[in-house]
Each structure stands twice: as C-alpha cells, then as structure tokens.
Amino acid sequence: GAVVHWFKTDLRTNDNRALAMAADKAANAGVPLICLYIISPEDWEAHLRAPVRVDLILRTLKVLQDDLAKLNIPLWIETVDKRKNVRSTVHTFMESWNANHLFANMEYEVDELRRETALVRECASKGKSMTVIHDTCVVPPGRLTSSSSGRPYAVYTPWFKTWKQHIHDNEDLVDLVDTPAKQADDLKAKVSKLFGCAIPESPKNKQLTKDEKTRFAKLWPAGEHEAVRRLQQFCDDRINGYSRNRDFPAQDATSSLSPYLACGAISARTMIQTAFDRTGAKALDRGTDGFKVWVSEVAWRDFYRHVLAGWPYVCMNKPFKAVYSNIEWSYNKEHFTAWCEGRTGYPIVDAAMRQLREQGWMHNRCRMIVASFLAKDLLIDWRMGEKFFMENLVDGDFSSNNGGWGFSASVGVDPQPYFRIFNPTRQSERFDPDGVYIRHYVPELAKVFEEGASAIHEPYAKEAAKARKAGYPEPLVPHKDAREKALAAYKKGLGK
Numbered sequence: 001g002a003v004v005h006w007f008k009t010d011l012r013t014n015d016n017r018a019l020a021m022a023a024d025k026a027a028n029a030g031v032p033l034i035c036l037y038i039i040s041p042e043d044w045e046a047h048l049r050a051p052v053r054v055d056l057i058l059r060t061l062k063v064l065q066d067d068l069a070k071l072n073i074p075l076w077i078e079t080v081d082k083r084k085n086v087r088s089t090v091h092t093f094m095e096s097w098n099a100n101h102l103f104a105n106m107e108y109e110v111d112e113l114r115r116e117t118a119l120v121r122e123c124a125s126k127g128k129s130m131t132v133i134h135d136t137c138v139v140p141p142g143r144l145t146s147s148s149s150g151r152p153y154a155v156y157t158p159w160f161k162t163w164k165q166h167i168h169d170n171e172d173l174v175d176l177v178d179t180p181a182k183q184a185d186d187l188k189a190k191v192s193k194l195f196g197c198a199i200p201e202s203p204k205n206k207q208l209t210k211d212e213k214t215r216f217a218k219l220w221p222a223g224e225h226e227a228v229r230r231l232q233q234f235c236d237d238r239i240n241g242y243s244r245n246r247d248f249p250a251q252d253a254t255s256s257l258s259p260y261l262a263c264g265a266i267s268a269r270t271m272i273q274t275a276f277d278r279t280g281a282k283a284l285d286r287g288t289d290g291f292k293v294w295v296s297e298v299a300w301r302d303f304y305r306h307v308l309a310g311w312p313y314v315c316m317n318k319p320f321k322a323v324y325s326n327i328e329w330s331y332n333k334e335h336f337t338a339w340c341e342g343r344t345g346y347p348i349v350d351a352a353m354r355q356l357r358e359q360g361w362m363h364n365r366c367r368m369i370v371a372s373f374l375a376k377d378l379l380i381d382w383r384m385g386e387k388f389f390m391e392n393l394v395d396g397d398f399s400s401n402n403g404g405w406g407f408s409a410s411v412g413v414d415p416q417p418y419f420r421i422f423n424p425t426r427q428s429e430r431f432d433p434d435g436v437y438i439r440h441y442v443p444e445l446a447k448v449f450e451e452g453a454s455a456i457h458e459p460y461a462k463e464a465a466k467a468r469k470a471g472y473p474e475p476l477v478p479h480k481d482a483r484e485k486a487l488a489a490y491k492k493g494l495g496k
C-alpha cells in the first residue's frame with residue numbers, strides 16, 4: 001500500500017496541512033508516502049493561466065521535487081491532455097501503487113470543488129478514502145458569518161474585525177504544521193521507480209520566448225526557499241515602513257510574495273507568523289502600523305476567497321449584484337488594444353501596463369489605476385480587463401483578481417462607489433511625484449522629461465511638442481469628458 005498527497009496550488013513542503021496529514025497517515029500505517037502533480041494544458045487554458053505563471057509553476061515543481069527527494073518522498077508528474085481525465089489519472093495512479101488514501105488541500109473555485117466532490121465519491125465507492133482539507137486561507141472560508149444576518153460578510157471592514165477576533169480566539173489557526181519527517185530507506189526503496197521523474201516543458205500554447213524565460217527566471221526565482229528569503233527580508237527591512245510607502249510604485253516597498261502565494265510556495269500562515277516573529281508584534285492589532293496594514297492586506301486575500309465560497313456564481317462571469325449587469329459597456333477594440341499595450345496617452349497607465357508585460361507583475365496602486373481607467377474612462381467591460389490580467393499575471397489568482405476588478409470597476413463585493421472615478425493624472429502626481437516609475441517603463445518619455453519634470457504626468461497638456469517628438473501617443477479620451485460619460489452610464493445602468 002501507499003498514501004498519496006496530490007499537489008495542486010500548494011507547492012511546498014513546509015506548513016502544508018494536507019501533506020502533513022498524509023505523512024502522518026503513511027507513517028502510522030508503515031507505508032510509503034508518494035506525491036502526485038497533474039498537469040492539464042486544457043485546464044491551464046480554461047483557467048487562463050499566464051505563460052509566465054506556468055513557467056513559475058514548472059520551475060517550482062523542480063525545487064519541490066528536490067526538497068521532497070531529500071525527505072525520501074517522490075513527486076511524480078503526469079500530463080493529461082483533457083481536463084476531464086484528471087480524475088481517472090488520480091485513480092489509475094492510486095491503483096498502480098495500491099494506495100488506499102488520498103490527501104489534498106481544498107481549492108474553492110467551482111470547477112475544482114465539483115471535481116473534488118466527484119473524486120471523494122468515487123474513492124468511497126472503491127473502498128478508498130479522499131481527505132480534502134482547508135489550507136490556503138488563514139481562516140477557512142465559510143467560517144465567518146455576520147452576527148446580524150447569519151450570512152457571509154459582503155463588507156470587508158466588519159469581516160476583518162471578526163477575522164482578527166476569530167484568530168485571536170483560535171490561535172491554532174496560525175500554528176504552522178511540521179514538514180514531513182524523512183521517510184525510512186526501506187519505504188523509499190518500495191517506490192524507487194517514482195523518483196527523478198522529468199519535469200515537462202511548458203505546453204505549446206504557454207511558451208515564453210528565450211528572452212522572457214531568462215528575464216522571468218531572474219525576477220522570480222522559484223520555490224519555497226526563495227519565498228521565505230523574500231519574506232524574511234521584507235519583515236526585516238520594509239514591513240515597518242509599509243503603511244507609509246506601499247502606495248508608491250517606484251519604491252520597492254511591498255513584499256512581492258504574491259507569485260509565491262499563488263502557486264503555494266509559501267503559506268499565508270507562514271507570512272503572518274514570520275511577521276510576528278521578526279517584528280515582535282504581540283497580536284494582530286498590537287504591532288507597528290506597517291505590520292497591521294500588511295496583515296490587513298494579507299487578509300484581503302482571505303476575504304475574496306470567502307466571497308468566492310459564499311457566492312460561487314462570481315466564478316461564472318457574473319457580477320456580484322445582478323443590477324451591475326445593466327451597465328452598457330463598450331467593446332471598442334482599438335481602445336482595448338491601446339490599453340493592453342500601454343499606449344493610452346496616460347503615462348501612469350502606460351507605465352503600469354508595460355510593467356505587467358516586462359515583469360508579469362504590477363504594483364497594487366497601479367492595478368487599481370489601470371482597472372479604473374479601463375472600466376470608467378474607457379467604459380470597457382471590466383471582464384475583458386480581468387481576463388487580460390489573468391492571461392498575463394505571474395500571480396494571477398481567480399478570487400483576488402476578480403475581487404480587485406470588482407472593487408475598481410465598482411461592480412464587486414464592497415466596491416469603490418461608482419462615482420469615485422480616479423483621475424489618472426492626479427493619481428500619477430500623487431503616487432509617482434517625480435515620475436521615476438513612469439521614466440522607468442516609458443523610455444520615450446524619459447528621453448524628453450527629466451526626473452521631477454511635472455509635464456511627465458500629462459505631456460500633451462503641458463509639453464505637447466516634446467511629447468509628439470518623443471513619439472508618445474495622445475490621450476485616447478479626455479478624462480473630463482470620459483468621467484461625465486462614465487457617471488451617466490453607471491447611473492443609467494444602476495437606475496440611480
């Protein structure tokens with residue numbers, strides 16, 4: 001016999017709840033623990049996995065496989081073309097190793113939940129067990145309900161208060177579980193054929209160019225050791241300044257851990273525990289401002305997963321409230337392409353979209369600016385932006401992305417009020433005052449505007465001749481008119 005852990009978005013050995021349970025089960029039964037990862041290119045396509053994200057997953061698998069091998073635990077990787085064959089691949093693997101127990105961490109998206117529900121049933125019908133457990137959130141989705149309505153929270157602030165209290169009352173939620181112990185050599189010998197399995201290349205439709213491969217490997221070194229290194233460095237050097245600096249995209253003020261969380265190379269619990277240890281914070285609301293604000297951001301990730309679990313239809317291209325479907329969106333291709341390519345004529349928007357292309361990542365302030373610009377200034381269907389983000393982000397994560405777009409486009413849970421429309425130029429002046437971020441990503445503007453030149457925020461309004469000479473595009477739409485149009489469209493759609 002054997003016990004199987006099925007890795008999905010939990011690619012780490014430390015503080016991995018299902019893996020730790022599987023290891024215990026195997027140790028108690030005196031049988032080997034074996035691990036499985038299934039690649040389904042069709043699934044990656046259906047879930048809009050960005051090539052940069054696929055590349056990071058594959059590189060992370062290599063680190064994970066090496067880490068597990070040191071513990072005498074094998075990681076086997078199967079590729080299946082059709083996503084409908086994922087379940088049968090799990091069964092075949094279990095049967096060929098005579099395994100009776102399967103462990104996995106839960107994923108909350110509808111397709112995954114359906115698949116796991118079916119697997120649990122199928123395992124039971126074969127006299128085997130499948131255990132699926134909560135791991136990715138600090139507080140399991142479904143746990144917190146509003147005391148007044150008894151329903152899941154749809155507003156962040158009261159939810160966050162309850163979230164903190166709940167952790168305070170249940171400290172084991174942030175306890176880290178042990179890394180599996182090294183497996184005995186005789187158990188290893190029984191499954192020796194599973195060691196050293198090759199990690200495949202990216203599937204055809206997810207390939208990177210050579211340049212991109214080198215660039216992304218440098219920007220995002222893979223695996224949990226790198227994630228821990230980043231986390232510790234962030235907690236030692238930057239967390240205390242986080243509340244002051246986090247909104248300035250030219251500064252390296254945030255943790256840049258989102259790509260690692262997205263593939264599960266680090267757990268949210270480890271993030272919180274490490275921040276406790278390294279800052280000396282005594283409780284979630286007893287630490288420096290930087291610590292507290294950072295924890296509140298980590299909590300947003302939990303919040304949007306709780307929302308997904310409470311209202312699964314957000315997974316099906318539906319806005320949070322039905323009335324938001326009545327807004328008449330534009331599908332102007334030229335505008336959309338200019339936005340995607342960073343040619344809108346608004347330097348902060350263009351810098352951000354070019355950062356996305358260069359790094360597979362974008363600063364949070366800029367994600368809000370570009371999302372607001374697409375949905376409000378261009379009145380383009382926010383779902384097109386949501387999709388484009390997923391197709392390009394190294395940290396593309398359904399619930400955080402859907403939540404972020406819903407917030408910015410004012411069509412989500414606890415959204416920005418619809419009449420709050422970012423003025424991209426003011427945002428730029430406020431959060432990139434010296435134009436350092438813009439100059440970095442929009443080199444044609446850097447050539448004609450010195451650091452600190454105010455015209456860089458609105459080149460055509462202040463220095464049109466220079467902007468034209470630099471070959472920088474004119475604004476797609478004037479913000480003032482766009483704002484009026486957006487207000488009218490939202491009012492009409494929402495029946496205000």
Ligand code: FAD
Pocket residue numbers: 246254255256257258259261262297298299300301304362363364365367368371389393395396397398400401402403404405408
């Ligand atoms: P830090 O500032 O160091 O924060 C620590 C962690 O907290 C992050 O790694 C992340 O896991 C979580 N977090 C921070 N802010 C948010 C937030 N607003 N919502 C949810 N979680 C948050 N985040 C993703 O991980 N994947 C996405 O696909 C994604 N899409 C987004 C789309 C839009 C339109 C917006 C406005 C935000 C989106 N975010 C997304 C949230 C946020 O921008 C990123 O998590 C953050 O920029 C990651 O950088 P960091 O790791 O340095 O964050």
